[in-house]
Each structure stands twice: as structure tokens, then as C-alpha cells.
Amino acid sequence: MLARRGLMLVLSSPSGAGKTTLSRRLLASDERITMSVSVTTRAPRPGEEHGKDYYFVDRESFHRMRDEGELLEHASVFENLYGTPRGPVEEALSAGRDVLFDIDWQGTQQLGESAQQDLVKVFILPPSAADLEQRLRARAQDSEEVVHHRMAKASDEISHYTEYDYIIINHEVEDSLAKLVAILQAERLKRRRLTGLSSFVKGLRDAL
Numbered sequence: 001m002l003a004r005r006g007l008m009l010v011l012s013s014p015s016g017a018g019k020t021t022l023s024r025r026l027l028a029s030d031e032r033i034t035m036s037v038s039v040t041t042r043a044p045r046p047g048e049e050h051g052k053d054y055y056f057v058d059r060e061s062f063h064r065m066r067d068e069g070e071l072l073e074h075a076s077v078f079e080n081l082y083g084t085p086r087g088p089v090e091e092a093l094s095a096g097r098d099v100l101f102d103i104d105w106q107g108t109q110q111l112g113e114s115a116q117q118d119l120v121k122v123f124i125l126p127p128s129a130a131d132l133e134q135r136l137r138a139r140a141q142d143s144e145e146v147v148h149h150r151m152a153k154a155s156d157e158i159s160h161y162t163e164y165d166y167i168i169i170n171h172e173v174e175d176s177l178a179k180l181v182a183i184l185q186a187e188r189l190k191r192r193r194l195t196g197l198s199s200f201v202k203g204l205r206d207a208l
């Protein structure tokens with residue numbers, strides 16, 4: 001296989017549209033992509049594990065990480081703080097591995113400032129407002145107040161869809177996953193990412 005620089009695949013959406021579901025499915029189907037596990041001050045939901053779903057930290061620790069430059073990006077979302085630890089992302093990219101991010105539009109904009117060339121931005125839309133609300137409730141992990149608050153913010157979140165490269169309307173998980181896999185496959189073939197291409201082509205031409 002040709003040597004290739006890793007890419008950063010970002011998924012954003014209004015809360016409940018299906019990023020976590022699609023991320024889990026993509027990670028299970030492709031061992032060349034690794035998840036960026038965020039740091040958050042949000043309380044864990046039932047079943048969420050420290051170090052797997054998030055690193056759950058208090059505000060003081062979050063501020064320390066931010067101030068010491070340990071976060072690649074950070075944002076306040078729904079009154080909680082979220083950020084991307086820098087070290088694991090840089091390690092994965094330099095080893096030629098791809099990294100998957102489930103982050104909001106603020107974080108995506110920040111990543112774009114430092115890594116535009118490596119970034120592939122996908123926005124996930126729900127099929128309808130009713131579907132979004134039904135999904136937030138079906139997850140059954142947030143209070144009525146939290147569901148209400150997230151629905152109230154959904155329109156603002158969606159207004160950022162124009163900042164993304166690809167749009168997936170998440171009707172069926174299988175169909176959306178297939179679209180995501182197609183995006184990833186095409187982006188991996190971009191000439192600028194194939195760092196081993198020129199020596200491969202030179203070898204090919206020398207042999208002709």
C-alpha cells in the first residue's frame with residue numbers, strides 16, 4: 001500500500017442526529033481509522049466509560065489542559081466544556097492513521113485554522129424535526145429539560161451546514177454508513193495525501 005498522510009474526518013450535527021451511532025459503526029468496520037476521545041466537563045450518561053466515550057474531568061482540570069496547550073480545539077456546548085486532546089491526534093496522523101472526530105461546528109472551525117488540508121468535514125442532518133426529537137427521546141439518557149434545550153439549539157447548529165464538505169441526511173443507519181465509507185475511501189485517494197506516490201511513479205517510469 002502507498003504511504004499516505006492521515007486525514008481528519010469530522011462529523012457534526014444537531015444533537016441526536018446520529019453522529020455517535022455512525023462513528024461506532026465506522027470504527028467497527030475500518031481498522032485504519034481511530035476515534036479522537038474528547039475531554040468534557042459533562043456528567044457521564046448511563047453506560048458511558050471514562051477513556052472510551054469521553055475523558056470526564058472537572059472544570060479546573062479542563063482549564064489547566066486548555067491553558068497548557070494540550071487541546072487542539074475546545075468549545076462550550078450546551079453549557080458544558082468539550083475539547084480534543086492534541087497528543088493522540090498528532091501521533092495518529094504522523095503514523096499515517098486517520099482520525100474520526102465527533103465535535104461541533106465551533107471545534108470544526110478551529111481545526112480548520114490549523115489543519116485545513118487534513119480536514120474532511122461531514123454534516124449529518126436528521127430527516128425531519130420530528131425524527132430528531134424522537135431520536136433524542138429514544139436515546140433515553142437525557143432529562144426532559146436537556147432534550148428540550150437541545151431541540152431549541154438545533155436550528156442554530158444546522159445553520160452551519162454550509163461550512164462542511166459533505167452532507168448526509170441520516171434516514172437509515174446502513175445507508176448513511178455506506179455514504180460515510182464512500183466519502184472516506186474517496187478522500188483517502190486524494191493525490192495530495194499520497195506521500196509515497198512520487199517514488200512509486202518514479203519506479204514505475206524507470207521500469208518502462
Ligand SMILES: Nc1ncnc2c1ncn2[C@@H]1O[C@H](COP(=O)(O)OP(=O)(O)OP(=O)(O)O)[C@@H](O)[C@H]1O
Pocket residue numbers: 013014015016017018019020021022135136138139140170171172173
Ligand atoms: N438513522 C437512524 N434512524 C433511527 N434512529 C437513529 C438513527 N441514527 C441514530 N439513531 C438513534 O438516535 C439516537 C441519537 O443518536 P446518537 O446518539 O448517535 O446522536 P448524536 O448525533 O451522537 O447525538 P449527540 O450530539 O447528542 O451526542 C440514538 O438512540 C440512536 O440509536
Ligand SMILES: Nc1nc2c(ncn2[C@@H]2O[C@H](COP(=O)(O)O)[C@@H](O)[C@H]2O)c(=O)[nH]1
Pocket residue numbers: 012013014015019038039042073074075077082083084102103104105106107108
Ligand atoms: N468542539 C467540540 N465539540 C464536541 C467535542 N466532543 C463532543 N462535542 C460536541 O458536543 C455536543 C454534545 O455532545 P454530547 O456527547 O454531550 O451529546 C455534540 O455536538 C458533540 O459533537 C469536542 O471535543 N469539541
